[in-house]
Amino acid sequence: MKTYQVDKNGYYGEFGGAYVPEILHQCVEDLRNTYLEVLESDGFKEEFDRLSRDYVGRPSPLYLARRLSEKYGCKIYLKREDLNHTGAHKINNTIGQILLARRMGKTRIIAETGAGQHGVATATVCALMNMECIVYMGKTDVERQHANVQKMEMLGATVVPVTSGNMTLKDATNEAIRDWCCHPSDTYYIIGSTVGPHPYPDMVARLQSVISEEIKRQLLEKEGRDHPDYLIACVGGGSNAAGTIYHFVDDERVKIVLAEAGGKGIHSGMSAATIQLGKVGIIHGARTLVMQNEDGQIEEPYSVSAGLDYPGIGPIHANLSARRRARVLAIDDDEALEAAFELTRLEGIIPALESAHALGALAKISFEPGEVVVLTVSGRGDKDMNTYINHRLS
Ligand SMILES: *Cc1c(COP(=O)(O)O)cnc(C)c1O
Numbered sequence: 001m002k003t004y005q006v007d008k009n010g011y012y013g014e015f016g017g018a019y020v021p022e023i024l025h026q027c028v029e030d031l032r033n034t035y036l037e038v039l040e041s042d043g044f045k046e047e048f049d050r051l052s053r054d055y056v057g058r059p060s061p062l063y064l065a066r067r068l069s070e071k072y073g074c075k076i077y078l079k080r081e082d083l084n085h086t087g088a089h090k091i092n093n094t095i096g097q098i099l100l101a102r103r104m105g106k107t108r109i110i111a112e113t114g115a116g117q118h119g120v121a122t123a124t125v126c127a128l129m130n131m132e133c134i135v136y137m138g139k140t141d142v143e144r145q146h147a148n149v150q151k152m153e154m155l156g157a158t159v160v161p162v163t164s165g166n167m168t169l170k171d172a173t174n175e176a177i178r179d180w181c182c183h184p185s186d187t188y189y190i191i192g193s194t195v196g197p198h199p200y201p202d203m204v205a206r207l208q209s210v211i212s213e214e215i216k217r218q219l220l221e222k223e224g225r226d227h228p229d230y231l232i233a234c235v236g237g238g239s240n241a242a243g244t245i246y247h248f249v250d251d252e253r254v255k256i257v258l259a260e261a262g263g264k265g266i267h268s269g270m271s272a273a274t275i276q277l278g279k280v281g282i283i284h285g286a287r288t289l290v291m292q293n294e295d296g297q298i299e300e301p302y303s304v305s306a307g308l309d310y311p312g313i314g315p316i317h318a319n320l321s322a323r324r325r326a327r328v329l330a331i332d333d334d335e336a337l338e339a340a341f342e343l344t345r346l347e348g349i350i351p352a353l354e355s356a357h358a359l360g361a362l363a364k365i366s367f368e369p370g371e372v373v374v375l376t377v378s379g380r381g382d383k384d385m386n387t388y389i390n391h392r393l394s
Contacts, residue, residue: 004249004316004325010198013322015315018197020285023181028285030104032199038103039096039206051095052210055128056085060211062218062374067346074367077228079215079376081240082351088379089208089240090121094190096207098125101188108132108187112176114141114169115306116148117379118192123157133157136175138167145306147383166300170311173284193237194314197285201242201314208243215374216247223372230365232257232375234331234357235275236307238314240378249320255327257365258317259357261303262330272301272309273330275321283312289321304333304387305353307379331360337391339363340381352379353387 010016010032020028038044052058060080069076081089101109109131113119119135126133135152139161142149152159165171180189194201194208220226227248233241235258248254263271271277278289281296291299291311301309320326331339340356343349351359355378367373381388 002250004320004323006198006202010202012315012319014280015286015288015318015322016198016201017287018285019282019287020197021181024177024184027180027184028197034104035100035199035203038100039203044099044103047099048096052092056091056095057083058210059214059218060084062215062222064222065347068343071346072362072367073369074371074373076362076373076375077219077222078349079211079244079374081211082349082355082377082380086121086124087382088117088121088352089211089243089376090118090192091124092210092243093192093204093207093239094118094121094125097188097190097203098129098131101131101190102129104188106186106188108134108183109190110134110136110176110179110187111190111192112136112169112172113192114138114172114309116141116145116152117307117383119157119159120148120151120155121192122190123152123155126157127155134179135159136162136172136179138162138169138172140167141169141172141306168300169309170298177284193239193310194242194316195237195284195286195310195312201286201316204239205242205246205316208239209246211240211243211376212245212247215244219372219374227251227254228374229371230255230257230367230373232259232358232361232373234259234308234354234378235313235317236261236310236354237312238317240376242314242316244374244376249325256320256325257361258320258326258328259331259361260328261305261308261357262332262335263302263304265332266330270302271330272303274301274311274313275317275328276330278313286312286315288315289313289318305336305357307352307354308357329361329364331357335360335363337388340388341392349377350381350388351377352381353384354378
């Protein structure tokens with residue numbers, strides 16, 4: 001059967017794989033030999049399900065947004081990941097990975113973070129599990145995302161400002177990989193999205209697949225059928241989208257729309273539309289689409305939304321786009337900002353700026369009346385209030 005899931009070598013078509021330095025080969029190999037067995041064990045599932053329910057607050061509601069539906073002439077359901085503990089989908093992944101780290105006998109957790117959302121989700125589960133936590137963060141990001149730095153520190157994590165390169169996410173990731181190389185035996189690296197060397201993209205997709213598992217069940221209950229006509233999600237590295245589509249990706253009845261960050265326009269030189277602008281290359285251990293210049297140097301991405309400005313993209317999504325399984329739309333800053341205000345005024349829900357990119361895709365699709373659309377609201381907008389208020393005043 002034709003499948004869009006990972007193959008046994010860790011590839012999605014021509015994308016994926018594990019391109020890591022010699023010193024990490026064993027670590028990645030251990031992970032690869034362990035993750036499926038652990039994730040599929042009864043003990044892991046029981047603990048993951050219990051924490052998802054009692055700590056995160058799952059299942060997250062599937063909410064029929066009536067006024068938004070009326071506006072776009074179809075039936076729009078919102079998958080409310082914004083209601084999770086810590087305010088986004090990222091906690092699904094960090095809970096799963098810390099349970100795996102404990103089962104592998106690791107005692108020290110490291111992570112990279114850009115906007116600080118993954119850092120907070122990691123520091124949260126480290127507090128919960130009483131594990132040492134070191135978070136690498138570009139110095140520029142430390143300065144502009146101060147509230148998240150304070151949260152991580154209150155949670156007991158050590159935040160290490162990284163001063164190499166542009167001092168942003170890419171540099172923080174390089175530093176985390178360097179740390180992992182120095183402490184391969186006791187350290188577990190919690191990656192925050194469907195990126196990095198195999199098995200990370202598949203592992204993160206599986207942990208986030210709780211989203212589509214719930215969508216299936218909830219749609220059956222509300223609509224009498226277990227699949228929508230459309231799934232829509234935003235993509236930074238691709239984890240909330242991967243979780244949203246996981247159980248539907250091989251079902252061709254379901255159309256998949258991915259919203260990436262157009263920034264100030266994809267031809268403006270200030271964009272994070274990696275799928276449309278990227279060329280095949282290697283970034284953080286995976287072969288995928290990368291924003292790079294002629295010399296193969298990574299170009300700094302830009303988006304008004306800090307969670308979407310990653311210069312790569314998960315190999316899952318690179319493949320879905322290359323094989324035309326997913327339609328990829330670039331949503332500009334202004335379109336996302338307008339979509340955030342629209343959802344707020346129509347439904348009383350202030351979305352994260354990242355999620356607002358998924359909402360911005362609605363205006364670019366022509367729906368048939370009665371079509372069922374599920375759109376994932378990956379997070380809540382509290383962290384973006386300054387941007388929203390400045391936009392309204394400008
Ligand atoms: C981090 C983040 C994203 C982008 O990450 P993905 O891995 O692409 O999901 C999207 N939405 C929110 C709210 C985030 O915090």
